[in-house]
Amino acid sequence: MRALWHLIRRDLTLVLRSGTDAGAALAFFVVTVTLFPFGIGPEPEILGRVAAGLIWVSALLATLLSMERLFQADYEDGTLDQLLLAGVSAEAIAMAKIAAHWLVTGLPLLIVAPVMAALIQLPAGAYGVMIASLALGTPVLSLIGGIGAALILGARRGGALLALLVLPLFVPPLIFAVGAIDAAALGLSPRPNLLFLAGLLAAALPLAPVAAAAAIRQVLD
Amino acid sequence: MTILSAEKIACQRAGRLVFRDVSLRLDAGGAIVVVGRNGAGKSSLLRLLAGLLKPLMGSVRTEPSPDDQRRMFGYVGHHDAVKPTLTALENLVFWAGLADRREARARAELALEAFDISQLADLPGRILSAGQKRRLSLGRLLVAPARIWLLDEPSVALDREGVRRLEGEIGRHQASGGGVVVATHQDLTIAGAETLDLEAHRPGQRTAGG
C-alpha cells in the first residue's frame, strides 16, 4: 500500500511537470463544449435541454484524450520492467496511474464544468447534481479508461483504438450521470441515478485495476 | 552455495525458438558472462532469468536465504528507465524510496558519487547523455540492493573510467555474497567469471547434446 502512495506522488509530478497532458484535457473540454452552440444554435431552450449530455460527452472525450499514453512512457523507457522487478504489483502500478490521471484531469473538470454549463444554459436546478455526477462519474471514466490504456500498451496505433475499446464501457456511467442531471432539471429526484453511478464507482474501484493489471502483465509474455 | 539455477531452459520470442537446453548455476559471489552473436538471445536469457519472460521449456530457480534481506533481482537493460522531467537525483530517490523509505535521499546521493555523476544531481533527465543515463541506471542497483545483478551490455555508452567504476562495483557486489550475470561483447574483468556461450544452444544447431 505504501508503494502505491509513493507511485502516485511520482506520477503526479510527472504529469504536472509535463504540463501538456494536464492542460490539454481541460482545454479540449472547454473547446468542445463551446463548439456545440455553433452546431446546435444558441436558443436557450434547445441548449438547456441537451446541456447535461454535452457536458458529459465532452468530459468523457477529454478523459480519453489524455488516457492514451497513460502507461506508454513507462513501458517504452523500461520503468515498467523495473517496477515489476522491484516487486510492485501491476495493480498498484495501474491504480497509481489512474489516480494521478483523475487528480490532474477528472478533478479540474469538476471546477470548470459549472462555468461551461452556464455557457450552454444548463437549467438552474441542475448544477449541484451535475457536480455530484462528475464527482462520482469522472473517477469511473478514469478507471475504465485505464483498462483501455493498459490494453493498448505496445499496440501499433493506440489513439483511435482506445476510443473504440472503451466506448461501450462508457455507456453505463454516461446514462446514469446524464439521467441524474436531467431528473434534477425536471424537478424529479436524481437519487436513483446517482446511486447507480455510485454503484458503478464502487464496482470499478476494485475491478478496473485488476483488469488493467491483467493487461499490463501481458507485457511479460 | 547456489543462489540461482536454470535447468534446460528454452526461449521463444514472437514464435521463434531463440535458444534451447541452456542450463546454468550461479553461486554466491560468482559471476557468469554470457556471450553470443547478435540475436543469439542474450537479452532474452537475462529477461527470462529476471522473470520478465516465461521460459518455453525448463525452469529457473532461486535459493532464498534468510540472512539476506535484499530483493532477488537487479536488472539493467538497454532502456535506462530515466524520467526526462525528473532530475537525476529525483530519479534515484524514487527508486531508493521504493525499496526503503529511510534515508532514500542519502543513499541516492551516495550512488551518484559511486558513478561520479554527483554534479548532474539537479539536471533533468532529458539533457543527460547516453553514458550519463547509463551511469544513473547502474546507480539504481546501489539504491535498491538486489542479490543477483542481471546486466545486459552494461558497459555500452560508458567511457573507460565508467567501465572501471562498473567493474569495481561488480567486485564489491560479489564480495557481499551477491551474484552477477552479464551479457556483454566487451570483455569486462570480473573475478571468477564463467562463460556461457549461447552459440552452442542455437535451435538449428545439430549439437550432440541437442
Place this chain on the structure above:
Amino acid sequence: MHRFANPARFMRLSARLLPWLAGATALLLAVGLYLALIASPPDYQQGQAVRIMYVHVPSAWLSMAVYGAMALASIAYLVWKHPLAGLFTKAVAPVGAGFTALCLVTGSLWGEPMWGTWWVWDARLTSVLILFFLYLGYIALVGAFDDAERGLRVGAVLVLVGTVNLPIIKFSVDWWNTLHQPASVGRLDGPTMDTAMLIPLLVMALAFTLLFAVLALVRTRAELTWRKVEVLRLFQAAGE
C-alpha cells in the same frame, strides 16, 4: 474440450468433421428457407414482413452466442493456457461481428414498416449495437500487435472485460430506454409465436448455429496454418 487441446489432433478431427457439418448446414438452411419464405403463414398484424424475423432473430442469437463462446475460450486461454482457445477467439470474432451487423440491419429493415424510421433506439437493438462495437474493438486490438501471441492474450482480457460489462450495459440501456421511450410501439421479437412460425425460426436458428460451427472450424484451421507459416518464415530468416 481437451480432446481438441493438441493442434495436430484438432486438424485431423476437424478435417473429418467438416464435410458432415457442412452438409447438415446446407440441408438445414435449405429447409429453413423453404419454411420461412413459403411454408409459413403471414402475421395477422405485420403480414409478410414477419418473414424478416426468421433471419433477424437467429442472427441476434448468434451475435450473443458467438461472444459467449469467445468469453469461454478466453477464460480457457488465459487461465488454463489452452493452446487453441486464443486462435479460436480470433477466428470467430469476424463471424460474430458479421452476424451482429446482419442483426442490426435486418432489425431496422423489419422496424421500418412498423415504426416508419430506419433506426429506433429500441433497448435490444441498442444493446446489439454496443455489442457490435465490442466485436470491432476486439478485432482491431488483436490486429494491432506485432507479436501475434501478445495480441491474442490482450484480446482475451478485453473479451473478459466486455463480458463482465455486458449485463451492466444491458441494464443501463434498458433503464435509459424506459426513461426516454415509455413503451416501444411494436415488440421487436414479433407477435406471440404459434407453432407454424416457431418451427421455421428454430430450424433457421439451428442452421445458423451449425453454420457458425463450420465457419469456426474452417477459420481456426486457417489461423493455425497461418501460425505455422509465420514460424517457418522466421526459421527461413534465421537461416535454419
Place this chain on the structure above:
Amino acid sequence: MGTFFEMGGYAAYVWPAYGLATLVVVGLLVLSVRRLRSAERMLTLLEQARRERVDDGPDA
C-alpha cells in the same frame, strides 16, 4: 408466382433482408475458405523450400 415476390407489399424490406443474409453467409464462407486455402498453399511452399535447404546441407 408474381404475388409471392411482392411479399404482401413488403418486398422492399423482406428481400433486402434475405439478400443481405445470403451475402453475409456466403461472404463469410468464401472468405474463410479462401483464407484457409491460401494459408495451406503458403505452408506447402515454405515446407518445400525448407526441405531443399536442409537436403543441400546446413551450409547451403
